[in-house]
Structures are given as structure tokens and as C-alpha cells.
Amino acid sequence: MTTSNKKTFANRVSAPTAARVLALSALALSMAACTTVFESDKVDYKGSKKAAPLDVPPDLTQLQKDNRYAVPEGRGVATASGLAAAPAGTAAAAPVAGGATIGPVSTEAVRVERAGDQRWLVVKQTPEQLWPQLRDFWNDAGLPVATESQTTGVMETEWVENRSKIPQDFLRNTIGKVFDKAYSTGERDKFRTRLERLPDGSTEIYISHRGAEEVLTGAQKESTVWTVRPNDPTLEAQFLGRLVARLTGATAPEQVQAAQAKVDSAAPAPQRAKLAGNAVEVDEGFDRAWRRVGLALDRVGFTVEDRDRVQGIYFVRYVDPEATGKDGFFSKLFSFGNDDKAKEAQRYRVLVKGNDGGNSSAVTVQDNEGKADTSPTAGKILSLLNDELK
Numbered sequence: 001m002t003t004s005n006k007k008t009f010a011n012r013v014s015a016p017t018a019a020r021v022l023a024l025s026a027l028a029l030s031m032a033a034c035t036t037v038f039e040s041d042k043v044d045y046k047g048s049k050k051a052a053p054l055d056v057p058p059d060l061t062q063l064q065k066d067n068r069y070a071v072p073e074g075r076g077v078a079t080a081s082g083l084a085a086a087p088a089g090t091a092a093a094a095p096v097a098g099g100a101t102i103g104p105v106s107t108e109a110v111r112v113e114r115a116g117d118q119r120w121l122v123v124k125q126t127p128e129q130l131w132p133q134l135r136d137f138w139n140d141a142g143l144p145v146a147t148e149s150q151t152t153g154v155m156e157t158e159w160v161e162n163r164s165k166i167p168q169d170f171l172r173n174t175i176g177k178v179f180d181k182a183y184s185t186g187e188r189d190k191f192r193t194r195l196e197r198l199p200d201g202s203t204e205i206y207i208s209h210r211g212a213e214e215v216l217t218g219a220q221k222e223s224t225v226w227t228v229r230p231n232d233p234t235l236e237a238q239f240l241g242r243l244v245a246r247l248t249g250a251t252a253p254e255q256v257q258a259a260q261a262k263v264d265s266a267a268p269a270p271q272r273a274k275l276a277g278n279a280v281e282v283d284e285g286f287d288r289a290w291r292r293v294g295l296a297l298d299r300v301g302f303t304v305e306d307r308d309r310v311q312g313i314y315f316v317r318y319v320d321p322e323a324t325g326k327d328g329f330f331s332k333l334f335s336f337g338n339d340d341k342a343k344e345a346q347r348y349r350v351l352v353k354g355n356d357g358g359n360s361s362a363v364t365v366q367d368n369e370g371k372a373d374t375s376p377t378a379g380k381i382l383s384l385l386n387d388e389l390k
Helices: 003-032 080-084 127-140 170-182 233-248 253-264 286-300 326-334 376-389
Strands: 110-115 118-123 145-149 154-157 187-197 203-217 223-229 273-276 279-282 303-308 313-318 346-354 361-367
Touching (some): 110 253, 118 233, 127 187, 187 233, 286 303, 286 376
Antiparallel strands (some): 203 223, 273 279, 303 313
16 A cells, blocks of 8 residues: 555544544543532423334334224213224213314413312313314324323323433533533323313323433443332322413413412322222222322323223233242333233222212222232332322
């Protein structure tokens, strides 16, 4: 190779090599700036990263998207299978057309209720009116809707990263636009919205959070796996506040702050549940206990395959982490495409039964055949529900 050719070859190689060295150096300096790391308390999911393995967990049953939302008043049947098989002409409210515009409601038309760290909204609009607004709300927040079932009144977002948690040090602010994709929090969030119709035509809106984080594994910490992290009531409250602002048309900063304050200042009700033997005793009537058990199942991460309000039954799937091993449990929750692992999930029935007086209810666990289940796994399910219902 001639001297001229050697110089040309060197020039071709050195340019990209230098760029890589510069990038790595910048990242190293950024990581070294530990004393200037501050976390923002804001929520920013727009333009964030989505983790492919978390997109569709295998335990998530995707119900038909074209079923119409129809929750009978009182204690009528509200099951996915039953409504899907209902004959033509069965009474059901038609959903609002996708292009319809729903005007904002007054602040008096939105009420915040609270039990423990659970909060929810009571809105003087029907589920049909709220459904398209909720879909737009999540999409505008940077959390695309992954699955939705108008039959069961459940809408769930993608797993998305909260970019506001990335350290905002001097070097990142200087070169962040160039190397933004090199930064990651190692956390992902998704949110489930559940709508419950009230007899007066109003709707209760529940928002539950599920979190995942990437942790190092192996003897040399050479690999990572996604694991469950606890749900965050603060995030749930933040999005409820944003939703109040959205529904009431609040845009000015002071109006948005007032909407959030309305959620944050909601007075909690006294403790209303306790674990007694093979049941959770709830100091609430059937209607309220039924809705709160649904939210508790969402927050804990159960898969609700179906429900029958007349009988007071939630049909759920649950994976016992001790029975399958920690790795099997987490891979079951956050992987997809493995039929063998999907079979590990056991089916149970969570029964909500109001007492004769109508002022209290009992929550019990049955096996897939409808028989009382007193196994250790059933006890764990009751313990999880009791923690959420207190």
C-alpha cells in the first residue's frame, strides 16, 4: 500500500473512531458528575422509551376491542363473555362517536373520593361520554393506549419511561439533545383506567399504576432483568389531578394547580377492611366493596379475565412467586410468547358478598371450580387484597 493510500485509509478510519471516543468521553464525564444530579418531581412520558419485552405481558387477556361498553345498572350482569354472546337487540348504550366533541364539565361535576391511599373520581358524565376523552388524555400524556375493552370498562397504556427522572446535570443539559437516547432511568410505568357506572348516570374513574425496573443479575452483574416495583400512589394522584383539569377545561396554571390540590386534599375515609380467617371483612356495602375490590385487583397486578356482578365474582389469574420461583414469576409478568409459562398462572374466583344488613361485605377466594379455597396461595391473595382495601 502506498504512502498516499495509507493516509487516505487512516483518514477514513479515524473520523468515526474519534466520534465514538468523543461520545464515550462525554458519557463518562456525565456519569462522573454525581454531585450535580437532581431529580425532577415532574412527570414526562412524551418522547420516552418503550421497552419491547414489556409491551404485552402474557397474563394480559386482550378482550375484543369492538364490544360496546355496557354495565347494567344496579347489580345486573356485567361479564365480557356474557355481553359478547348477547343476542342482537339487547339493550346497551351506544358509545359516543369517535369524532364527537364533549364539552368540559363544571368543577362541581367532578368529585374526588378517597380510601387510604386509593383515590378516584366521580364524574357527572356517562362512561360512553368519558371513553374517547380518556383515550385522548392518555395519548396526549405520552402514554399510548395498548389495550381497551369497553365491555369491562378497562383501558391500559403501554409500558413507558418517565424521562423526568433522568438526572439533569450540567453536561447532560449541554449535550443532552445529541446523546439523549444514551440516557435511561431503568424504570417503566403503565397505567390502567377502570370505569364503573353509577345508577344516576355518573361514572367512577379509577387509575392504577404498575411499575417495573431493570436490575443487574449474575455473579458479575453482567446482565439485567425486568422486575416488578411497587405501585406508586403519588403517580396515580398526579394523573387524577391532570384528568380533573382536562375534564373541567382548566388550562391556566392556577386552575391546574387547583385541580391537583382537589385530589391531594381529599380526606381519607377511616380504615374499612380487616383480615379475619379466610375472608377480608369490608365495612362497606356491596356496591362500594365491589368497585374497590376491582381497583385492588388492578393495583396488585392480577389479570381479571371476566366478572359477574350479579354473583359478585371476579374471575382472575394469579402466579404465586414462591411456587414458580422468583425468575419465573417476573418473566411471566414481563415477557411474552411463552405458552408454557402462561400455563403456570392459576385461575381463581374472588367473591364479594354483601351481608344481610347491607352495610358490610366479605371477600373470599374460590378455586376455578367455585369451591372455597383455603390454600396458602389463597391466603396470600386475601392478604394482598386486605392491604389495598384497608
